Amino acid sequence: MSPKVKVLLLIVGLIMFLAVHAEEELSETAESERSCANEYQSCNWTNRPCCDNISCVCSWIGTNCECKKGIIRTIRDWINGK
Helix, strand or coil: CCHHHHHHHHHHHHHHHHHHCCCCCCCCCHHHHHCCECCCCECECCCECEHHHCEEECCCCCCCCEEECCHHHHHHHHHHCC
């Protein structure tokens, strides 16, 4: 495997790792619960966080943010019937 492919795979792996661990702590106030974004809706870490501790994942330049569940949570929800 060429060094360029190895570097590309390393960068993609690092981005995936950071995206999975980029969960935002949500406030427990009623206001934040009303203004939070559901899965696959646009979000913002400061103004509109994601509901239910779902991660707010953005593109590499910090735009086009969207609430997305991680693969483990998706599988767990599928098993639990959610």
